[in-house]
Amino acid sequence: MAPRKMKAVEQPISARKGAGSRVPGRSRPLTRIQKEKQDIILEAALEVFSVHGFRGATIDQIAEVAGMSKPNLLYYFPKKEEIHRRLISTLLDTWLAPLREMNDGGDPFGEIRSYIRRKLEMARDFPRESRLFANEMLRGAEHVSDMIEIDLKNLVDDKAKVLLAWMDQGKLVRTDPYHLIFSIWATTQHYADFDVQVRAVLGPDRNGDNRFDDAARYLEQVFMHGLAPKPRADG
Template sequence: MTDAAPPVMTRIQQKNRDLILQAALEAFSTNGFRGATIDQIARAAQMSKPNVLYYFGSKDEIHKALLTTLLDMWLAPMQQIDPRGDPLAEILRYVQAKLQMSRDFPRESRLFAYEILQGAPHLTEVLGGGLREIVDRTVEVLEGWMRDGRLASVEPRHLIFSIWAMTQHYADFEIQVRAVLGPGHDPYQEGLVFLDDLYRKLLAP
């Protein structure tokens, strides 16, 4: 006997689920996991508390679903690195995509960073499984380019860590970045110019 397939959500159900996750993003990014409540999420989603609990059984379940969705979004640009492409162009495209995500989704970046700083209680399995698999596949691509002399030889996992740190800093510490740069500066555009130059010099064969 095979397991039954999960029921397919209707368009309205999917819309309501997305509304809840957006409301949860606001609640968690503003108040943290402990400070956020189902009531706050329900009000932000303009839904009743029982209706929210129809889609998600608890605050913990909402938080985990939100973080898993964010992680999938965060990893998508890495999975788009083309092993057949030009190595430097592919990496620089990845850097640009990560920086644009920091610009466009700062709340999501800070929420994910806060989860990691707390020891990733809701993402332990994902971080040790799916994330590692995606990183390992990317490392294989990078090492292949390095063996072929198409990319400077550096430690590939730490290269990935550096890209994460360099790009997500602009979201996680945006207030500090803007305070240091002062008015009249576009931190993301200036950051992109700097990072493009940095990684070209580091990785050019």
């Protein structure tokens, strides 16, 4: 599982989904240089929020990491909350991308295996983003509750129906599709959110990037075996 850039983050944060075309509270579109400044702020904020959390992070810290003055930063984002919400909303869109790719017309085991792999790739390539998202959930998702209750729920509802259809067709053992999705989230994101613990326990001989390949093989074995329909007894 060689490190690679995920499609959802190939563009600068402010270039995605029309974000960054304007400064909050201002109607005039941003210039190229202003967009670059906004990207620098968001990258610095990701670093600060992922380490200190929302409450522990300050505008001063973000400005220092971004290498700009506090007044300059406040021109683009007047409040810490605006920076945080922008990051979380972009991250949620990225986080949902692998689940969106689950194809109801594909082979169930191939689709689930690919989903596990994509989630592990995200844990490997975007540990700061994963920790930021986990911190937001632990804090009750107060800044993005609407995204969780609408965007996330609607997508999971749709994919739960796909999983149930495969179960009805006898392609997967019958189980709770929601808890199946939760289990995949928990096991894959663990490798980002508890990276220090994982590397410490594995030790120097096994804590390199190969740990994600080892994790992928193990999780595929667990989920594929657990979801395989049991042969019917004759008679």
